[in-house]
Amino acid sequence: MTRCPAARLLGSVAAVAGALPIVLLTSPIADAAPCPDVEVVFARGTTEPPGVGGIGQAFVDSVRAQAGGRSVGVYAVNYPASRDFGTSTPAGADDAAAHIRSMAASCPGTRMVLGGYSQGAAVIDLATNAAPPEAADHVAAAALFGGPRSAFADSLSAGPLPATAPGYVGKTIELCAPNDPICADGGWDMRAHGAYVQNGMVQQAASFAAERL
Secondary structure (H helix, E strand, O other), X not given: OOOOOOHHHHHHXXXXXXXXXXXXXXXXXXXOOOOOOEEEEEEOOOOOOOOXXXXXXXXXXXXXXXXXXXXXXXXXXXXXXXXXXXXXXXXXXXXXXXXXXXHHHHOOOOEEEEEEEOHHHHHHHHHHHHOOXXXXXXEEEEEEEOOOOOHHHHHHOOOOOOOOOHHHXXXXXXXXXXXXXXXXXXXXXXXXXXXXXXXXXXXXXHHHXXXXX
């Protein structure tokens, strides 16, 4: 792949990433238990430090709170999350797809929950297409926050925007804050792109995932 379809789109938001009201918390790449009951696989947004990022950590915490006593592991997608989207996003997709494939083979009883924010949402989109189709049977749910979906986003992209693979569509929730120009047609407020914890959509997504575990 020479360039992620969402590269130019994501470049338009990179400059404001540092100003977004997100608490940048990190999470271990994986919990100690090799086969937890549930594992959250999350791809952070652009320029967030290694880990799952602020929105990712809030999502993990909410899933844990609703998991009904089941053990919940975490895998932070290992990728640069840099502004060099042509290499960063495909690298994330490759890492996520490899981990999904590995978990499906080595821990078949673990129910995976996929998630991604901004560039991370594009990473998860691409990973669902790169992973073997049968791996979808091991994924309970996926949650995408502020993914590139709007006409504005499409106008900035060099090619078609990434899309979730068919085998995952029915178990995926896409969260788009009102006026987020990256995912909402007619959106105009870049602050909305960082408001997923504050507006309750992280909690909504975690409830969606918990109901499907």
